[in-house]
Amino acid sequence: MPAQAHILIIDDDPLIRRLVAKTLQNEGMQTTEAVSGEEGLKIFQEHGADAVLLDVIMPNGMDGFATCARIREQSTGQHIPVLMMTGLDDLDSVNCAYGSGATDFITKPINVPLLGYRIHYLLRSAKTTYRLLDSEQRLHHMAYFDSLTELPNRTFFQEHLKIMIAFAQRHHQKLGVLFLDIDGFKRINDSLGHHFGDLVLQETSNRLRKCLRASDALIRVGNTTSDGISLARLGGDEFTVLLSSIERNEDAATVAERIRKSLAEPFILADQEIYTTTSVGISIYPVDGETELDLIKNADLAMYYAKRAGGNSYRYFSVNMTEAAKRRLILENHLHKAIERNEFELHYQPQFDLITGSYSGVEALLRWNCQELGRISPAEFIPLAEENGLIIRIGEWVLRTACLQAKNWHNQGIRLSRIAVNVSGKQLLHKGFPSLVAKILAESGLKPNTLELEVTESALIFEENILMEALKSLKKIGIQLSIDDFGTGYSSLSRLMNFPIDCLKIDQSFIRDLEQNTAKAAIVAAIIKMAEGMNMKVIAEGVETNDQLDFIKNNQCKEAQGYLLCKPLPSTQVEEFLRNQASLRPNV
Structure with a gap:
């Protein structure tokens, strides 16, 4: 026991405080009194104590349980004796006292002679414990701290x-x-x-x-x-x-x-x-x-x-988040099995040459018809596939299927200047992606310059050096590269010029309502001019009205796609559409 042990007494009852203080002083101990949990905590933080006597019920402010827990959170309060004084004798209160970190408890009315012996005993036990504190504190720190x-x-x-x-x-x-x-x-x-x-x-x-x-x-x-x-x-x-x-x-x-x-x-x-x-x-x-x-x-x-x-x-x-999380988990489980179950299919949306009036290419668009859940929107499942890494396998399936389909059409006399396939930033950053593209082109027999890979502008923000190497490798193979959803990302023009890009696709959010929105109209016109100055092609996507079509034509945009011209179609239907278009196509 310390030469003169310092005992902190925390109780809102002045009579109890004086009785306890006098008893402990007669036992040769030094005492400090506090009238509330908050005051007691402050005294302990500033001056410490060798032991604490703590009342449980203090109506104004922190009660004894909370005060004990706060004392235990202090580095100097983790091992000292804390004796809780309580008039409560129910089991819940006892459990709560120990749960908050109490060493022991004593019931009111207090047995004064017993109190002195109890404190002496706790202090002697603490002295034995202190000899092990260095090693215990190290273990405690390792177990509870980063x-x-x-x-x-x-x-x-x-x-x-x-x-x-x-x-x-x-x-x-x-x-x-x-x-x-x-x-x-x-x-x-x-x-x-x-x-x-x-x-x-x-x-x-x-x-x-x-x-x-x-x-x-x-x-x-x-x-x-x-x-x-x-x-x-x-x-x-x-x-x-x-x-x-x-x-x-x-x-x-x-x-x-x-x-x-x-x-x-x-x-x-x-x-x-x-x-x-x-x-x-x-x-x-x-x-x-x-x-x-x-x-x-x-x-x-x-x-x-x-x-x-x-x-x-x-x-x-919000509870809605839980429901969405359950939905996400269900989708993820089904997404893992979608390729093996042949649940994916590609739809194709024609792209049009606005000068000749005929198609110039098609964009391959992924669709998922889940056996148990029905049709799932790409806006829902593609971000999920990117988050869990499944986009690598799915992207490979899309690329191979699109190339085989384009080669098949070519063999049937349906000529495409390009087939566009969307790729995510994760695919581009995946090791060996250019080699995979070359392998698929070789397997399908499709000419490299027929394939166009569309990369979202936002995918170009991070890992510029790695992306640049991947894009350069793809260009060496001979494929075309375009930036999809242009205008919605954060690329500066100077950064954009560094990438080997052949085409810009104006995001449909700018085409939508441009007849009424002068700001959007100005942006679209500026993108077309900018691309022309950089020797890039421009495709306006999401064209749905004649006014929109007239606007982009008048501003020298040479290609477009959208529901006004043709919606995305399954392979058999788009094949029929392309055949009909080819029969009307002028000789070029």
Whole structure:
């Protein structure tokens, strides 16, 4: 036992405090008194104690359970004796006392002679424990803390959240759980190396600590602020924040927005300026879950939706997200089997030469008719295939099927100047993609210059060096390259000129309503002029009205596709359409 043990007494009843203090002073101990959980926590943080006597029921402010849990979160409070004083003798209260970290409890009215012996015993036991603290603390730190950021880990966060849920349930309070993920973190690791990735994670954790301070209250060891904010790193680039004392759901959004703004500021690391953005998901106890696992899972799901919407934002969890997640899981399971079950088919939409009035090529468009679910929109299943990596296999099937079909038509006398196939950025970045294209062309017998690969503008944003090598390799094979959905991405004109592109496809969002929208009309006219100056072809997609067709013709756009001219058709129907067109086609 210390030479003169310091005992902190926390009780809102002045008579109990004086009785306990006098008893312990007579036993040769030093005492400090606090009238509330908040005051006791502050005293402990500033001065420490060798043991704490703590009343359970304190109506104004934190009760004893919450106070005990907060003491245990302090580095100096993890192993000291905490004796809880309670008039409650039900099993739930006893379990809650131990669950919050109490060493032992004593019932009221207090047996004064027994109290002195109890404290002496606890202090002697603690002295034995202290001899093992160095090794125990190291093991504890390894088990509960992340070595890279020094933040609590998933295990710590889940256990702490479980305790705080019990308190919130008892006092009918709300909790907020924030799930954070750094947008594009894999790109940082891949392009700059894992060392830079680790530096970004460390700096992220530092910024999170700073922006989660409330009223300039320092985040304590254990990473919990005095206003009930706690922070953890779950792994990778995923972090969580617990808001254990919110009045309104909107309070969580305030913190999420503060985090978003802080992490959007550039990192200066080893003389490099690195920009990141963050997606944040929010779940609220008890409406979004009553267990720690449900709250974390639902905040994670909300974060996924924030990321799907483009990132750099936050989303609240909703039940609709759960239904969508179930739908996504079902689709993913069926998508794995779609090729083997022959559920995919290609439709083809003709592209027209506006000078001759006849077709100039076709675009292959993927369709999925699932045996169990029926027809699934490409807008739903293609992003899913890109996320789970199935786009590599599916893309190969599309490319091979389209090339074989084009060669078959050619053998029948139906001549195409090109067949266009969409490829994703993931396909282009996949090792050996140019070799795969060459192999499929050889297998099908299709001339390379008949094949055109369409790449979305947004796919050209990242991994420029790798993409450039892939595109150059494809050009060496002799195929044509076009940028699909042009105008919707973020490519600068100077970057665009670096890529070996043959054609720009004006996105249909610009063609739609251009008759009434002068801004869209100006953009379309500018794209056509720009492409002409860069010696590129231009195709306007999504042409649905005669006015739209007249506009692009008058602005010297030479090719178009859209429902006005011909909708996408299955192979047999488009074959008939092409034959009829060929019979009317002038000799060229």
